[in-house]
Amino acid sequence: MxxxxxxxxxxxxxxxxxxxxxxxxxxxxxxxxxxxxxxxxxxxxxxxxxxxxxVLQQAAEVSQKIGDIAILSMGGTVCSRVEYKTGAVFPSTNPADLLRNLPELEKITSFHTKSLFAMLSEDMSPQHWAIAAEAVKSEIEQGVKGVVILHGTDTMHYSSAALSYMLQDTPVPVVFVGAQRSPDRPSTDARLNILNAAYLAKEGPIAEVGVCMHATTNDTYCYYHRGTKVRKMHTSARAAFRSINSLPLAKADFSKEEIKPLRSYHERGGQLKFNNAINGNVALIYSHPGLKPKLVDSLAEYDGVVFAGTGLGHVATNAFNAPNVLSVLPEIKALSDSGIPVVMASQCIYGRVNLNIYTAGRLLQDAGVIGSGADWTPEAAYAKLCWVLGHEKDPKKVAAEMMMPIAGEISSKSGIEEVD
Amino acid sequence: MSQTPQLKCGIEIHQRLDTGKLFCRCPSVLAVDEAPDQIIIRNLRASESEMGELDRAARLEQEKQLDFEYDLFKKDCCLVEEDEEPPHPIDNVALLVVLGICTQLNMRIVDQIHIMRKIVVDGSNTSGFQRTALVATDGYMETSQGKVGIDAVAIEEESAGIIETKKSGMKHYRLDRLGIPLIELATSPDIVSGEHCREVAEKIGMILRATGKAARGLGTIRQDVNISIPEGARVEIKGVQDLKLIPKIVEIEVNRQKAILEILKKLKEVPAEENPRIVDLSRIFSNTSSSFINRGLLAGQRVMGFVLAGHKGILGTEIQPGKRYGTELADYAKTAGLKGIIHSDENLLDYGIREEESSKMQEELKAKEEDAFVIVLAEEGQGRMALARVAERASLREIPGQTRKVNPDGTSSYMRPLPGKARMYPETDIHAIEVTEGLLDEARKHIGEGLEAKQKKLEELLNPEMAKRMLKSRHLKTFEKLIGMGVEPMLAATTLEDTIVALRREGVEIKHLDKTMEGLFSHYLNGEFVKSAIIEILPEMAEGIPVEEVLKNRQLHKISGEELKKLILEHNKNMGEIMKNYRLRVDAKEVKELIKTL
Known part of the structure; x- marks a missing residue:
């Protein structure tokens, strides 16, 4: 420039x-x-x-010999730079920009980089997940020891869930990583997050799709979260990513060469079951007081619907036939009857969906709503429905597959242990 | 005033503002003597500026690659200080105060204020940068030596306060101070002498305080003095607290630069060596009687050194009172974490180094008669870094621009290079602020009449000596309030300036002065007691006893009117007698007048 x-x-x-x-x-x-x-x-x-x-010299080209790990870039703050035209932070297309600021990375592992997208993660669609999964697959086939994916934090937990379904039994770690403070700042969290992600990818025993981010506000160690069990829980803090209804997979501290598993996990060496077919025509709807039947009715243009219901997994059903109470039950039943799967998660985020407790829940089950008993996050449920609909059209089979745990998104036991 | 020919001197003043924090809605108070609610650990990295260069000062700090600890106080910190949340919009009151001051200093205010990030990676900001914005340029103020230009006024956030640097090198800060608004004001190099510099600093301080929005107390104002002489370099002397010291600081720095110029003349023929051969001399000390060297060697440290060709006698040249050129070099070694250096212009016997050890060192270093040498005792990596910095400094054949720290005796020590201009990039989280005419009007109204108007008013109200004292007083705001209530100006002034001081000497500390004075004088204006009782009432108020009770307990209610008439008659109209017995309860003027009527 x-x-x-x-x-x-x-x-x-x-x-x-x-x-x-x-x-x-x-x-x-x-x-x-x-x-x-x-x-x-x-x-x-x-x-x-x-x-x-x-001004602004371009970064020197990083050598692209095949390294022990692959670093794929999908954009986001973690690979952003200041953009002077608007004065705003903007994703960079060149992973080398970022790596120039991280000389320690080479001490942890050799690597090569590839830029998939340069975009903010809120702009992503399910099609981007499919492309990313394909890229990871080809890296695995090349024999890397692990894959790191640089990603915007806003929808990183959607992508990590989706790739968990697409890359079942991955033989190597697939580590999503992001930043809440852009790398142009001295206080960026990108450094700790990326170095730990690279360490997990290169040395870690855990071969799962997961998210590596700050564990606490301190620049000391990270948590590695299971891709289907993680969610962004803060708009701006470093420790925004939390494992939901689960312990994190591990604590990672590259500076002490430490990876401490916190729960059971898949070991390296699995046989990749790859399926990246996706149906992006799915809606995720946040239930709220006053939700209009008209809106639910309009969801008929989708191939599947996920509700982030209230409490145990509810939407308005007017279970007691009170006067002047809206109900969306007929519209939900109509969707389900027409072959559009309707899936329930909870906007409580923590806890399990249970449609057996209240009349409303039972009415929803009778109307064909899927999800009772699942302790999934709305985002993991959404990504799963997109993925299942990518290869399955029969509503009955879709319902059955949705309730079958395939990447840790549903656990049978609600654990009582938690981390800070 | 004596003038140093061609002295270039300017002053930079940082004053904390008594408003909310600049970029969050926390109060600007310090958590004095309180235990932190949480301690957090962070690491900082220097990043590139928008111009693609890494700032010199930032790079120096980066070499240290330190982690930092921060004490957090819930009362006056939030996620913004923790760098866990983007900044909120700028504090409007602070902005108005700064704009108002700019109008008083005849400045050209920019049309759009852009908040910048000034890179500071010494840990004093959790973000790694200080938010700052240039508000105005090209102003001036009148002084006894003519106009002094005000180059720039900026608004910025205060840094975190350092608590300690641990043995490990980790710095420990507290976050309560971070984010308090500061006005930064830099004069042009128009100052002609040390005395003039002091005058300018004093006057700026008074202008700031006259707004009523300047924070008061220890550390709320900081002065940095910029000094250079012909063929010298700009040196910024930081941390000047006592204005009386300024003339001395200027004199010492001028002489330091002159002394170095003399040294440079002597070194004219000596080639500069930036990367001298560093020699490990530890072997020489295997049987040393120097206990500190022995201790160091046993702990795994090494004795290392290098030759400074043609420097014999130069390292021992005094350049500041009690400080030699060697001290200047030692300051550079200190930036690598060492306590100092040992050099051949010192008496090495003082270190317990025997003569044969000295000559062996000379031999190993291949030092000639006219050469000097520098040695350090340190862990190898640290020692090499320290020696490299010393060598780099010694190789300079000009006076380097520096940031220096003032010492209590008026001398200064090297801190770091002058920060370069690449240390800023835009704060992308805050929009530019449009400076409209409406905003400026509001600002003018906000800060009131200004110093000169205030001075004039005080001169009308008080005697010349008290007017001068009041103008500089930290109680000016309270004084103005009392005058507004209707208290006689001299009474208000003497109570605030004399009575309070007298009581403090007796160990009576009045905590909430403003409130206490307001309470005291509202009862006084009701006619409940007389002036002379004030010094009796205040100590009890300091204990928290309300005025009414003090008057009752101590029987200090004013006697006047009929009651006083009775008293006068009882005492046969003897004024002296009455005053002797009822000094604390009667008003002399009233007694005098009543005696006349009776």
Missing amino acids: KLKRVKLHKKGITYEGFILPQSNDKTIVLKLENGYNIGLSKEGTSIEELGEVE
Whole structure:
């Protein structure tokens, strides 16, 4: 990028510096010699050009010999840079940008990088999961010891769940990793997260699809969470990712060469069962007081619906036939009857769906709602329905497959142990 | 005032503002003597600036690669201080105060304020940067030596306070101070002498305090003095607390630069050696009688050193009172974590190093008669780093620009290189702030009349000496409040400036001065007691006893009117007698007037 070096004359005062791209019709944004940016209105300002200066050198190309691990980039804060045009943080397409800031990485493992997407994770769709799974598969076939996937945090738990279904019995670790503070900041959490992710991929005994992020607010160690049992639980904090209804798979601290398993896990050496067929035409609906039958009715255009129901897994059913109470039960039954699977999870996030306790639950079961007994997160249930519908159309078989645990998304036992 | 020819001197002032924190809604209070609610551990990395360079000062800190510990206080910290949440919008009051001060200093305020991230990776900010914004440029103030330019005013957030650097090198900070608003004000290098510098610092301090929004107390204002002489370099001397010391600081720094210029003349013919051969000299000390070297060697440390060609006698040259050129080099070794260096211009016998050990070192180092040498005792890696920094400094054939720390005696010690200009990039989490005419009007209203108007008003209310004292007083705000209530100005002023001090000397500390004074004088204005009783009432109020009770317990109610008439008659109109016995309860003026009527 080239910046113009100028002298701006305004009301008898001269400002010298570079014109930054966030300038617009009304305002010139100037980077002064002392490093400060200031905005000056164009009115009454004359510009004296002094030449141009090249800024922001591109990162040197990282050698792409096949390394012990593959680092795939799907975008997000973790591979972002400051974008000067808008002044905002923007994903970078070049994983080398990030690795330049992490000289320690080479001490942990040799690696090669590949950029799949440069996007913010909220922009992803289920089709992106399929492409990522394909890329992981080809890395596994190349014989890597593990795969690290750089990903935006907003929907990382959707992707990790989806790839858990697509890459069953993976022989090597597939470690999603993100950052809550962008790598251009000295306090970025990307460093600890990526180094631990690389360590888990290279040395870890756990061959599962999972998420590696800060365990606490401290820059000390990370948790490795099972891909189907993890959820982003804070908008901004480092320890945003939590294992839900489960302990994390392990605690990871590369600096002490420590990976401490916290629960049972799949060991390395499995035989990959790959299936990345996906149906992205699935809705995830958050139930709320006043949910209108009309909205549920409109879900008929989808091939499947997941509800994040209230409490044990409810939506309004007007179980006691009270006057003036809305019910969406007929609309849900209509969806189900027409062959659109309706799946229930809970917006409580923690705990198990149980449609046997209240009349409402029983009515929903009678209407064909799937999910009673599942302790899945809404996102794991959603990704699973997308995946099941990718290869199965028969509603009965879909229902049966949904309730069969395939990647740890449903556990039969509700554990009582928890970590901070 | 004596002027140093061609002295270039400017001053930079940081003043904490008495508003909420700048980028979150926590209060700006310190958790004094409180135990932290939580301690967190973080690691910082220098990152690239938007111009793609790594700042020099940042790189120096990065070499240390330290983890940091932070004490967290729930009362005045939130996720923003913890760097776990993006900043909230800027504190509006702080912004108005800074804009208002800019208008008083005749400054050119920018049309759009851009918050920047100033990279600071010494751990004093959890984010690794300090948020700061340039608000105005090109102002001036009047002084006894003519106009002094105000180059720039910035608004920024205060850093975390350091508690200690542990033996492991880990620095431990507290987060209560982080985020308190600061106004940073830098003058042009128009200051002509040390005395002038002091005057400017004092006046700026008064202008800031006149807004009523400047925080008061230890550490709430910091002065950094920038000094250079012809052929010298800009040196920033940080941490000046006592304004009286400024003239001395300036003089010492000028002389330091002059002394180094003299040294450089002598070194003119000596080639600069940036990477001298570092020699391990430990073997020489295998049977040493120097106990500290012996201890170090046993602990696995090494004695290492290098030659400084043509430096004999130079390391021993005094460049500041009591500090030699060798001390200057030692300061660089200290940045690598060492306690110091040993050099050949010192009496090595003082270290327990025998003469044969000295000559063997000379031999191994191949030092000639005219050479000097520097040695350190340290763990090998650390020792090499320290020696490399010493060598780099010694190879300079010009005075380096530096950031230095002031010592209590007015001398200074090297801290780090001057920060380069690549240390800033935009704070992307906060939008630019448009400075509209409406905002400026609000700012002017917010900070009131300004120093000069205030001064004039005080001169009208008080005698010249008290007016001067009041203008500088930390109780100015309380004074103005009392005047507003209708208290006689001199009474309010003497109570705040004299009575309080007298009581403090007796060990009476009044905690909530503002409230206490308001309470005291509202009863006084009701006519419940007389002036002279104030010094009797205050100590009891300091104990928390309400005024009414003090008056009752101590029988200090004012006697006036009919009751006083009776008293006067009882005492045969003897003014002296009455005043002697009822000094604390009667108003002399009233007694005098009543005597006349009776």
